Amino acid sequence: MYSLTAHVDHSSGLTLLERGQEFDSRGVQHCTQGCSFTLELHLRVSSTHCVAGAVGRGVLLPMPSDWAKFLPGQQLWAVYATAGDERVANFKKLLLGFMIGLLAWTYQSICPPPPKKLGSLNGPPITSPRIKLRDGRHLSYKEFGVPKEMAKYKVIFVHGFDSFKHHNVIATSASPALIQDLGIYIVSFDRPGYGESDPDPNRTLKSSALDIEELADQLELGSKFYVVGFSMGGQIIWTCLKYIPHRLAGAALIAPAVNYWWPRLPTQLSKEAYSRQYLQDQWCLSVAHYLPWLTYWWNTQKLFPSSSVISRSPEIFSRQDLELVPKFVTPKSIEDQIRHQGEYESIHRDLNIGFGKWEFDPTEIENPFPNNEGSVHIWQGDEDILVPEILQRYIAQQLPWIKYHELKGAGHMFPFAEGISDAILKALLLGKS
Template structure:
């Protein structure tokens, strides 16, 4: 066979070879992308090598469990029953209305307080289908299994405060009252004036703007976005000092509990903090600013507490919510940041305001 003939055959086979190489490269890229985008499964509680179960837990109707911790007076001796809903990257062990309230207040007002790990946090089983409604129903089940009675109080902090909107929407008949403590706002709630929400949104650090865009528009990319190394991830997750007010920096040392930090994310970051972002800033089935008064006969009260120097939750949007919902008792604290509940006397003030007790 001549050299010219060999070259001709080689040239004819090249397109097929290039296609095979392209196909192999594409398959390899897709395999890499799938691995990078797909969050690892949560570490199963109580499984061999998995996180230990040390807390009391209730079993929900769907088979999942919620871990909880009780504070204050025994349930059967208490006059007022509170459920505390923790914030972002936290757990049942950070119930400040129990840990920061004075023993005298607990005793004199007859307080029973229970904090629980929200799904995927601490020792509560994950809920990959979690919504504001499902969490509200979980709280109702917890109250029933612990025997808290027909009505109970709820206090939600930060992302837990945002969750309280779901309770006011779906189980208002079970609430004796509610306190939203610097509740996170969703910039995409439909009733916010576009200019107001836009102005508040762009006051965030650029990496936080992008983190929320991803959580809202492409939630399936949240795990990759928060773990990749090309762009800076959420400054909230990183506890950046840039998002702390002067008061927050003073209180941070008081809030840090090294023994609790590992416990919070022990099932994995995706089913805890990432899912929090996806739900909190995702597409809601209702707009909290359009809720009706849950206590039309003044049988209870709703309080919203906000610091005017909070760098995580914009005070301008909280003011708007308070104006839209005149049945809310709004408390704006000058000079306060996001961690103000840990300031001396604040947790007592929150509880006493909820119970209409004079300080």
């Protein structure tokens, strides 16, 4: 016979087995099918069927009239089948809850917060003039040089990554005498999501060029104007050459960023240039290209090293750059405006657009000035850590109508060096080398 302790929970008032009562077929008859119970079994049987100290919870299964015909081991497993099922069910519920929580956390991690609304009660203030674009967005701008009504040359400057309209290098570094003598008007603007320009969640390569064209029209710059871009702003000049060449009087690309995935770049050359980047920057650009929906999470997580460009690490600067960086610095009160609407709509979207999949390859662009009525220039430093010169050289070779200027010993910040902005303007506006 079997020693049994039985605690039976039910509402039927059935007679229960008492603690320590001998467990025989007569005792079983007191508990009917469907009776909920907790069992603590101490089996005293042959060693092949003994499981000591077992605890179970379940529903009593149907029993035959003659209990002795069932082996003890078989009865034990019949009881514990329901116990295991319940534990498995509870585990599944726990796992489901965990997975739901994990998915919710993941969704919150990869979804950027909404941008801070400019001019709202708790949003950044609007301190500069703005124009209203075709889709209702506003573009903030700043004017330099002579008044546009008196200007002989009208130039639109496009700022780079993690920058804004105040970082107008050709206006702030060029000689004031040169600007006055030549009659140069220069306007720079905050690209979408930067500074005081509204974000553009639908931003594309083409929309960047159309924003520039509309800025020129609303400021009444005339049928043709010059464009100059620095770094990622230089990359945007390719979109102007592609989509609005009929509006250009000339263009200058200063250390323009290169997308390593442009299809016509030689694979080996692109890999070589890509391998020169710091490992964390390779990861950052790869995420922007292959998994753009993860860009916000990647650049805000703490598990892996962040982009050295976003963190503004001094490692990204050449020897010349380190000498010139102080000229790039603006007061912190103004500097804070760069990302004050949020990082996603400014620097993160910049990465997704600039290093994502392009609908055209710059090396396929046709000469916008077949009659030499204007010119296009690329300026590049041969010690630029951010933009490898080997790719710039290749692009210039594929486009023989481009005037390529490579500066020996120059890094990425070379336009801030003495006399360089003057040289850029003279080459663009006057055709002087």
